[in-house]
Amino acid sequence: MSLYPEYKGMNLPAIDQEMLQWWEENRIFDKSIEQRPADKRWVFYEGPPSANGMPGIHHVMARAIKDLFCRYHTLKGYRVERKGGWDTHGLPIELSVEKELGITKDDIGKSISIEDYNIKCRETVMRYKAEWDDITRKMGYWVDLNNPYITYENDYIESVWFLLEKLYDKGLLYKGYTIQPYSPAAGTGLSSHELNMPGAYKEVKDTTVVALFKVIQNDQAAFLFDDANEDVRIAAWTTTPWTLPSNTALSAGPDISYIKIKTSNPYTHTPVSVVLAEALVPNWFGGKNQSTVEGQSAAFKGSQLKGIRYEPLLDFGNEIEPLLGGTDAYLVLTGDHVTTSDGTGIVHTAPSFGADDQRVAKANGVGTLTLVDQTGKFKENVGPYSGRYVKDYKDEPGYVAVDIDIAVQLKLEGKALNVQKYEHNYPHCWRTDKPVLYYPMDSWFIKSTACKDRMIELNKTINWKPAHTGEKRFGNWLENLQDWNLSRSRFWGIPLNIWRTADGSEEKCIGSIAQLAKEIDAANLALNLSQEVPGDLHRPFIDEITLVSSNGQPMKRESDLIDVWFDSGAMPYAQWHYPFENEEKFWQNYSADFIAEGVDQTRGWFFTLHAIATMAFDSIAFKNVVSNGLVLDKNGQKMSKRLGNAVDPFKTITKYGADATRWYMLSNAQPWDNLKFDEEGIVESTRKLFSTLYNTYSFFALYANLDKWNADDAGVMPVDQRPEIDRWILSRLHSLIDAYQADMDDFDVTTACRRIEVFVNDHLSNWYVRLNRRRFWKGELSDDKRAAYATLHECLVVVSQMISPVAPFFSDWLYRSLTAYSGKHPESVHLTDLPSPSHDLLDEALLRRMDYAQHISSLILSIRKKEKLRVRLPLRRILLPVLDDRFQSDIDQVKELILSEVNVKEIEYITDTAGMVSKKAKANFKTLGKRLGKNMKVAADIIQALDQDAIARFEKGGELSITVEGQDYTLEREDIEVISEDIPGWQVAFEDGITVALDVTLDDELIAEGTARELVNRIQNLRKSSGLNVTDRINVKVEALEGIESAIKQFGDYIKTETLALSLVTDSTIGTKVEWMDGEEIGISIER
């Protein structure tokens, strides 16, 4: 039986299958947690996905990141539990249900009961759970899906209520109203999500008006008036004339320069003075059909306009509605939102219909007018406009635009400077296609602004990858924090746990089911009811609960649901049903050491976690966070079902295997950069890493099995006695472990992956294995051979450990192939401990020596190439100018490797290079630049021009004086780089300060040896193609072409040893014709 299984070919998808089954049968995931100490935890939070959509390739990316850092920390000995979770509430689910049932929000509670509707939502939300479970398994994402948290469960909701009550008790919950996008046609508010749906913004042509607001003459406004009878008006532009009746203020930019223009009204032709921004005068005067400037005042700042009062533009005698108690109106305010990019530099302000408007109004004690109702038509007290729709919301036949009628009225009354059509982008309701109206809506808010400073402070203690997402994107977001609008007037979500009396005089926030039960009992008693705590805390059941106030009034629940983002931000607590259960478990798992999601979650989950942790616990919810970019298609386009460029993760994994897919995604680009997903890249990863490792393993297994070499055998010589090259690759390996851990500890997986690729390809495969092949297949199991086996075995095992976080399947397959025979190793790579780098093995000098060897070999090969001297043809000597003593002793230790690699007999050192080697001097800009400054350029030229003698003197003395622009400088050794450029009469190559020369003269012996090597190659090829075994002995006959006899005479024994030939004779009559040199053919026959 073989110690190391041998395989016919690499099949990554098959390895996935095999390992998956084996993991499951042997509970490897469970063991990877149980076997780690319970008091050494590394805490991970799963950001819950929603199972109401199919998983995409970007989910594979995001989850690979989560998975790999968890696996890595397991390797480092931590206990990493991964509780899964499902996000189950939210608008997307409701919308998909509405669509499926063919209903709108209006129908809910009418044609379908809320109860039935929510049942449907509950079903829908887990629609693709099977697919999600499948991709989780197939991509190798280890997460506990047997005990997930589910946001719709009563326990979860109860914990959320607890948190909300906690905030309520701190005075952080309040009811207010804000301006929100609202669709009168659909009768519902719109979320920003809905506004961002494709096609929501449309180009529309609206009637715009520059309205003229008549200034009231008083002390403050005196500077605007030249005489008591002057008609001074402030010009303000609007694209929504229907909001003009609701105007209560004007806004100017405090630093904008304004001016008063004397002109006459273009419609009534009466003289008027118009105030507007100086920069915008040309937009409104002097053009075709425009008034002309008849005179103008000096310019003045917007701040001077502040407080100036004007007459209502369209007065229908309505009372000003208070905003935060403020009822002032009809005056000029200043605000930073005012620009001169269009309009007049003065903004018509209707606080009920614009978010900016409302903000400045509130800040200045100004009230509002809400003259439009929720159906989108004017209320009954708006004169001739009463009852008319402000936009054509009902597809009325013969609908007449109110905007036009208002414009006409203003024109007639001399209150308009300009009326025209204007094309601009305006949001529309995605469902009704009608323009959105910004409308004041009642909402519950979390006063997050109150905790803003603390959030900023705590954010500085969080390690963000990449840093700029935390400092800039998230940091700026916190700086500009607004209160968190918690309300959603929907049906499927966590109900707001606040009950109020009808007059709002008393309210209660319920923080637990027990408290609810107590309150219900009290209410039952006081109001003679027989209510019970509902079995399901969702609507509609919770809506039916009436509580009672201290003075016996009934209290109804505020009808809103809470923002689903609060659900997910509550997961650190709610996943354990804290504080009602699992108190200890919770504290063991708070805060998270690590979370990871897409960068789009910055304002989403990352924020809600942080906000709740700050506000409720004055702490952070996570210590390290990796935010990854998007996965785009290979052309950099966003993937979408519509464009048909979405990559199917199932197909991809089935075709290439999970590991190659994961490896590609993480090694190709930093996770936080967008990834242009190209299948070709997976193929490349397969070739570069997995095939190379597979080949290296196969090579090892082939010979180790023949020799029955067992890695558990303790008789292998200690590392410090092994050959130079063994110590070298182990030194490389251990410096790799060191660097790898530093990268991974810093959450930089891409750099770690690339390091491993370099090691596996360049160092292990292309250098170590290639140079050592003979040691593996030559002769019996010697000590040297055992050293080679042990060295390669260690490299492969440790590599399997290091790649295991990213490539969990292949790594375990490789690890088990290498270790499973003995039973003395952990059964899976995922149960091993990552070795610490052994500092005894780190040897800088050794690495440097081998770098020289590789470098010099490459230079020799390039000379051979240039001279058309094939490598099988041996050459006499290499000439090496010695830079210093260390260089010579370095080369001496790797001499044999170089000589055998390039097939040359000897290296000669030239120590006294003067006269032999021509040199060149180059300035060291780095050291000289600082000292010489402006003279640097001239000095560089002087140094460049130094002749051989000058360079020799400098090398001897170590100093050089030069004069530039009358300034003397003494240059030290470090200031000048001396390069050996040429050895006259020799074939030379140089690079990076190393120069080598090659003696290319040939003699009979060299030619004969070269011929012998060619012969060995042909015989071996023939052996192989004849299907002979590596160990078969043969008899060889060759055709006696020119040079063959001589080669056999001088090197016959060598040829026989190499080819395992018992006999070797010339015979020109028989044999297979094979290609020989220079287009000739040669007959060779071999027999067993």
Place this chain on the structure above:
RNA sequence: AGUCUCGUAGCUCAGUUGGUUAGAGCGCUACACUGAUAAUGUAGAGGUCGGCAGUUCAAAUCUGCCCGAGACUACCA
């Protein structure tokens, strides 16, 4: 519109505190090597480092403006 990220070879990406021949892999071409063979080596072709200006003796690197791609926020008279 604002904030942030990105822009280097045909493609995917490196590029240290600014320092003088801007690199690697893939792909392409040619020639080699190979009892690891769907691998490997050497060489060649391929760059206005998105553009413009500035700071500096010196800019892919620092600053400003602009262009392009993307994300988020906002949508405003």
